[in-house]
Amino acid sequence: MRIGLLGCGIVGGAFVELLNERRAAIAATSGVELELARVAVRSITKERAGDLDPALLTTDAQSVVDDPTIDLIVEVIGGIEPARSLIQSALRSGKSVVTGNKELLANVGADLYADADAAGVDLLFEAAVAGAIPIVRPLRESLLGEDVTRLLGIVNGTTNYILTQMSADGVSYAEALAEAQHLGYAERDPTADVEGYDAGAKAAILASIAFGEQVVAGDVYHEGIAGITDADIDYAHRLGYEIKLLAIAEAFPPAEGSAGRREIGVRVHPAMVPVDHPLASVRDSFNAVFVEGTAAGELMFYGRGAGGRPTASAVLGDVVDAAANRLRGHHRPVPTGARAKIRSIDDLASAYYVNLEVTDAPGVLAAVAGAFGAHGVSIRSMEQQGLGSGARIAFITHRAIERNLRATLADLRRLDVVAGIGSVLRVVGD
Numbered sequence: 001m002r003i004g005l006l007g008c009g010i011v012g013g014a015f016v017e018l019l020n021e022r023r024a025a026i027a028a029t030s031g032v033e034l035e036l037a038r039v040a041v042r043s044i045t046k047e048r049a050g051d052l053d054p055a056l057l058t059t060d061a062q063s064v065v066d067d068p069t070i071d072l073i074v075e076v077i078g079g080i081e082p083a084r085s086l087i088q089s090a091l092r093s094g095k096s097v098v099t100g101n102k103e104l105l106a107n108v109g110a111d112l113y114a115d116a117d118a119a120g121v122d123l124l125f126e127a128a129v130a131g132a133i134p135i136v137r138p139l140r141e142s143l144l145g146e147d148v149t150r151l152l153g154i155v156n157g158t159t160n161y162i163l164t165q166m167s168a169d170g171v172s173y174a175e176a177l178a179e180a181q182h183l184g185y186a187e188r189d190p191t192a193d194v195e196g197y198d199a200g201a202k203a204a205i206l207a208s209i210a211f212g213e214q215v216v217a218g219d220v221y222h223e224g225i226a227g228i229t230d231a232d233i234d235y236a237h238r239l240g241y242e243i244k245l246l247a248i249a250e251a252f253p254p255a256e257g258s259a260g261r262r263e264i265g266v267r268v269h270p271a272m273v274p275v276d277h278p279l280a281s282v283r284d285s286f287n288a289v290f291v292e293g294t295a296a297g298e299l300m301f302y303g304r305g306a307g308g309r310p311t312a313s314a315v316l317g318d319v320v321d322a323a324a325n326r327l328r329g330h331h332r333p334v335p336t337g338a339r340a341k342i343r344s345i346d347d348l349a350s351a352y353y354v355n356l357e358v359t360d361a362p363g364v365l366a367a368v369a370g371a372f373g374a375h376g377v378s379i380r381s382m383e384q385q386g387l388g389s390g391a392r393i394a395f396i397t398h399r400a401i402e403r404n405l406r407a408t409l410a411d412l413r414r415l416d417v418v419a420g421i422g423s424v425l426r427v428v429g430d
Contacts, residue, residue, distance in 0.1 A: 014308035100127030132310035157285030355422035
């Protein structure tokens with residue numbers, strides 16, 4: 001099986017190294033001979049690590065796709081264009097494609113899946129979510145007969161590293177981000193990671209596969225971690241929680257007696273997770289995904305979620321799978337179904353952590369509790385800390401509808417005894 005590689009950066013270079021290391025073992029165990037035929041790069045003169053024959057290099061990516069001697073395309077250039085056009089061209093010409101392009105799949109994946117199915121070839125993308133962790137294939141194959149109800153996970157290594165440093169070492173968000181950038185975990189412009197867009201793209205892909213309905217990146221509600229303070233970390237610890245950036249996808253059945261469609265809720269936001277929950281102990285740049293189903297119960301997939309070799313491992317696994325499928329004359333379609341009916345964040349339910357600064361005056365607690373009660377938000381626990389002439393009060397609520405919590409916050413802001421509202425975090429996993 002002759003492979004055309006589009007892109008030879010961190011992941012592409014690691015893929016070449018891993019392919020060279022594992023080629024003989026793959027042939028011995030699977031019967032598939034893998035040959036790297038051509039590699040499309042931006043610059044042929046750039047120095048590259050590893051054993052890569054310069055004669056394979058070209059700056060013309062389309063010529064690699066069009067080469068009739070190539071059976072399979074690996075795309076690791078990222079972005080929407082020219083990746084989309086190159087992948088579509090490869091699929092429509094009968095070539096299987098392996099990609100790790102989460103941005104592309106989260107926005108136009110359904111179109112590409114349809115192209116692959118129409119051509120009778122594979123489009124595989126294990127590397128698009130959670131690096132080396134096998135999560136896409138289990139959802140597509142092992143759990144195909146499972147009624148998956150919820151996915152809950154840490155799918156961005158950069159933000160998990162930052163929050164781990166804040167939690168373990170007591171550093172500020174800015175200090176933890178600077179360290180992540182120094183180590184290469186965070187880009188110079190970290191927006192996609194710290195604002196939750198990277199995790200949102202991955203959540204859209206996982207939701208589409210798990211629920212068999214089309215979910216795109218624009219369907220995902222986002223909140224980032226830039227507002228998390230060391231005070232929030234301290235409060236979380238005192239209350240028995242860790243703060244994590246979570247990607248959550250849930251399927252909600254139609255109301256009883258209703259003929260309507262089920263709804264899908266997909267969101268990314270920081271959340272307080274109980275310290276005894278498995279996700280609370282996922283540290284540094286590691287990822288983990290919890291899958292909940294009606295028959296299997298709870299399953300957790302854990303491992304390295306980023307990095308050249310871990311991601312290249314997922315790419316190579318897909319390459320072997322796609323090559324074996326071509327030899328057998330079949331492919332694995334991606335069931336996408338119709339566009340999902342998305343449930344608004346306003347209609348989703350959660351428990352909440354709310355941090356208030358209040359004046360030290362009689363009737364403060366009664367006024368604050370009245371604002372919660374007026375909107376049906378029940379207080380589960382409270383902790384008070386003196387602040388000179390005032391106080392800081394931290395509440396944990398019972399589960400409440402988001403719109404009711406937001407109405408409560410609006411009323412609290414109008415109270416004379418409330419000097420300010422600090423952090424508001426969802427509590428997940430109790």
